[in-house]
Amino acid sequence: MKHTQLKDNHGRIINYVRLAVTDRCNLRCFYCMPEEGIQFLDRKDIMSYEEMYRLLNVLKSMGVDKIRITGGEPFVRKDIMPFLQKIKHDVMPRSFSITSNATLLHHHMEEIPKLFDALNISLDSLDPNRFHEITRRDDFRQVRDNISALIASGLNVKINAVVMDGKNIDDIIPFVEWTRNENIEVRFIEEMPFNGTRNADDISNWDYKQILGHIRTEFTELEALPYISSSTSMMYQVKGFKGKVGIIPAFSRTFCGTCNRIRITAKGELRTCLYSNKGFDLLGPMRSGISDDELRILIRDVVQKKEKNGFEAAKDRNGYIPIYESMTTIGG
Numbered sequence: 144m145k146h147t148q149l150k151d152n153h154g155r156i157i158n159y160v161r162l163a164v165t166d167r168c169n170l171r172c173f174y175c176m177p178e179e180g181i182q183f184l185d186r187k188d189i190m191s192y193e194e195m196y197r198l199l200n201v202l203k204s205m206g207v208d209k210i211r212i213t214g215g216e217p218f219v220r221k222d223i224m225p226f227l228q229k230i231k232h233d234v235m236p237r238s239f240s241i242t243s244n245a246t247l248l249h250h251h252m253e254e255i256p257k258l259f260d261a262l263n264i265s266l267d268s269l270d271p272n273r274f275h276e277i278t279r280r281d282d283f284r285q286v287r288d289n290i291s292a293l294i295a296s297g298l299n300v301k302i303n304a305v306v307m308d309g310k311n312i313d314d315i316i317p318f319v320e321w322t323r324n325e326n327i328e329v330r331f332i333e334e335m336p337f338n339g340t341r342n343a344d345d346i347s348n349w350d351y352k353q354i355l356g357h358i359r360t361e362f363t364e365l366e367a368l369p370y371i372s373s374s375t376s377m378m379y380q381v382k383g384f385k386g387k388v389g390i391i392p393a394f395s396r397t398f399c400g401t402c403n404r405i406r407i408t409a410k411g412e413l414r415t416c417l418y419s420n421k422g423f424d425l426l427g428p429m430r431s432g433i434s435d436d437e438l439r440i441l442i443r444d445v446v447q448k449k450e451k452n453g454f455e456a457a458k459d460r461n462g463y464i465p466i467y468e469s470m471t472t473i474g475g
């Protein structure tokens with residue numbers, strides 16, 4: 144049964160959920176977590192497939208029909224494919240996508256192109272040494288091979304590259320060059336302070352203006368493409384190139400006015416904004432037996448407290464909240 148469309152207290156339609164299926168990952172990207180990892184959740188504290196499935200159905204009944212699967216790294220979760228197929232065929236989202244580091248995709252190359260509308264791959268360098276320096280792992284070759292196989296399958300492939308001063312600035316131009324002959328989207332993301340160790344002040348200062356300026360020094364025929372409402376990415380294309388280039392001002396937070404998303408963490412917390420450190424527990428009430436209608440009321444109440452933007456979310460009474468959480472616990 145269809146229920147009233149979920150809206151927030153700013154009149155924004157909320158129709159997009161980013162669901163984290165795990166907080167674990169097989170890489171150790173330095174801007175996301177320390178080398179030794181973080182205190183990962185116990186198995187009993189993360190949502191079961193049945194609980195996530197129920198939650199997605201309840202959200203779908205409230206008009207949340209765009210689903211992105213995130214993590215950690217989703218494919219490290221055991222037996223994930225039957226769950227993903229169940230979402231596709233039973234929940235039937237209008238849009239179904241996933242964000243992955245592509246290290247494990249070769250195990251599922253048959254099914255993936257049939258399941259998703261788009262696949263976002265987190266890859267910050269096209270150089271094996273820099274890849275190792277950033278991820279602290281040696282999976283570069285496997286990742287590149289998996290990306291080539293996905294592109295060959297015709298799936299809509301998007302590359303997410305976090306821009307980090309002193310780390311991968313030399314990759315920006317080669318990434319854009321990759322769009323010359325490949326119909327892919329390469330999106331450059333401003334670094335965000337979710338690394339489980341330090342606060343906002345320490346992150347790279349390459350903002351979207353600087354990234355764009357740097358690209359324009361090499362590609363003077365970079366044309367802006369029409370903005371898609373609720374998108375976080377400003378899109379461009381170099382004249383004559385097959386692929387596109389995007390810039391996501393994730394720390395500048397210029398796109399919050401049309402925010403349409405909520406996040407569900409692996410432990411079943413509803414997050415109204417990436418920058419908010421407040422999570423509203425849904426799993427506890429679900430395990431204590433609340434009905435689907437009671438769950439809808441709970442979700443609506445929480446979404447009625449959604450922050451206007453990522454700056455408001457990162458603030459408390461005394462000013463800004465230092466952000467120590469790792470992105471792998473929030474789900475990106």
Ligand code: SF4
Nearest residue numbers: 399402416417452453
């Ligand atoms: S920063 Fe928060 S309000 Fe802004 S787009 Fe992201 S989730 Fe929405």
